[in-house]
Amino acid sequence: xxxxxxxxxxxxxxxxxxxxxxxxxxxxxxxxxxxxxxxxxxxxxxxxxxxxxxxxxxxxxxxxxxxxxxxxxxxxxxxxxxxxxxxxxxxxxxxxxxxxxxxxxxxxxxxxxxxxxxxxxxxxxxxxxxxxxxxxxxxxxxxxxxxxxxxxxxxxxxxxxxxxxxxxxxxxxxxxxxxxxxxxxxxxxxxxxxxxxxxxxxxxxxxxxxxx
Amino acid sequence: xxxxxxxxxxxxxxxxxxxxxxxxxxxxxxxxxxxxxxxxxxxxxxxxxxxxxxxxxxxxxxxxxxxxxxxxxxxxxxxxxxxxxxxxxxxxxxxxxxxxxxxxxxxxxxxxxxxxxxxxxxxxxxxxxxxxxxxxxxxxxxxxxxxxxxxxxxxxxxxxxxxxxxxxxxxxxxxxxxxxxxxxxxxxxxxxxxxxxxxxxxxxxxxxxxxxxxxxxxxxxxxxxxxxxxxxxxxxxxxxxxxxxxxxxxx
Numbered sequence: 198x199x200x201x202x203x204x205x206x207x208x209x210x211x212x213x214x215x216x217x218x219x220x221x222x223x224x225x226x227x228x229x230x231x232x233x234x235x236x237x238x239x240x241x242x243x244x245x246x247x248x249x250x251x252x253x254x255x256x257x258x259x260x261x262x263x264x265x266x267x268x269x270x271x272x273x274x275x276x277x278x279x280x281x282x283x284x285x286x287x288x289x290x291x292x293x294x295x296x297x298x299x300x301x302x303x304x305x306x307x308x309x310x311x312x313x314x315x316x317x318x319x320x321x322x323x324x325x326x327x328x329x330x331x332x333x334x335x336x337x338x339x340x341x342x343x344x345x346x347x348x349x350x351x352x353x354x355x356x357x358x359x360x361x362x363x364x365x366x367x368x369x370x371x372x373x374x375x376x377x378x379x380x381x382x383x384x385x386x387x388x389x390x391x392x393x394x395x396x397x398x399x400x401x402x403x404x405x406x407x408x409x
Numbered sequence: 410x411x412x413x414x415x416x417x418x419x420x421x422x423x424x425x426x427x428x429x430x431x432x433x434x435x436x437x438x439x440x441x442x443x444x445x446x447x448x449x450x451x452x453x454x455x456x457x458x459x460x461x462x463x464x465x466x467x468x469x470x471x472x473x474x475x476x477x478x479x480x481x482x483x484x485x486x487x488x489x490x491x492x493x494x495x496x497x498x499x500x501x502x503x504x505x506x507x508x509x510x511x512x513x514x515x516x517x518x519x520x521x522x523x524x525x526x527x528x529x530x531x532x533x534x535x536x537x538x539x540x541x542x543x544x545x546x547x548x549x550x551x552x553x554x555x556x557x558x559x560x561x562x563x564x565x566x567x568x569x570x571x572x573x574x575x576x577x578x579x580x581x582x583x584x585x586x587x588x589x590x591x592x593x594x595x596x597x598x599x600x601x602x603x604x605x606x607x608x609x610x611x612x613x614x615x616x617x618x619x620x621x622x623x624x625x626x627x628x629x630x631x632x633x634x635x636x637x638x639x640x641x642x643x644x645x646x647x648x649x650x651x652x653x654x655x656x657x658x659x660x
Binding site for chain 1: 538
């Protein structure tokens, strides 16, 4: 028997990639600790969301516009659908040819991609501002036009957008029932009120106990 | 207010309705928010608690069943949603009881506790436990206290000093990591917003931060680039870090 306990040396700092953190590919990429650390430029107010129209400023598709399909905020990356792509083999081995696939490379939001003004489809600088109602909106600095958040940005694993969510009849509480106010304040504890409602009478005096 | 299925009160209540069996996707809404639960009466909360508890039992059974049969369990995040709702509900009930006791007795009515020095000499919090007799008459409690490991003052002091050394070492490591991070980020992205960058390095003093910024900005990284590895007379490659060490100490 070896005189040491079985240990698995794991990387302390993960390097985020285009693969999702719970996938096997991600785990494989993070197995070894020899890769250099990636320094990411801190961004105070994030501007790029899924479904936004952007213009690419870098690479082979410079000057073309496309829609954001994926946002990887850990690396300041966005992936623009159908742009900045290359061919790559997957599953290539000594005796297998592998499969040729088209894969899109990520682009840095800081200098490789720019948002587009919806009024004239030309690139612009954008800032977060507040409307008179106090709602935060993205405003194009060139024309002063509001750039609305795309519908795709609201998508979760439950719904495409909150208005299109269909209630599960057997599981969900109705919205009207959730909003209904039934609370009536009274000078009772929770237990006292429940006992009253359920008609439980308790006259016995509990024996004295000590806490320490 | 809450939709309830008819009472079946048999073991099949631990399973989902047959409609959902073997489905890949059972979509449900979000968890109850704490502000929504604050609107509900105690009676409603009491009912809702048991609805949630039954749902949780059902989900755990279904999960176990799926594991046994080697099938995927549809939407496992439902368990998290139910647990979140139950935690929020418990918090609301505690809040109401606390308000009652504060008004009536001036105390929160919750279980008391105290901070004490444990056998390592570190402060630790302990909740009080309920006993039928006071401490002075409780022989068992005193016996149990004797079994807790003790240490001398010397040992405590020794342990504490070593702990402090470790803590200081960790703190230093954190500071140097932040320094490196500021340096490298500025080097790679010269137009970084300094205020945002400063927030990422909270342990650095403003003077130290400004010094790093000045150092990075005064260096012309394009022309005056230091090679990462340098070939020595015996053909070995020496890394840059060793070169700086040589420059520093002259040998």
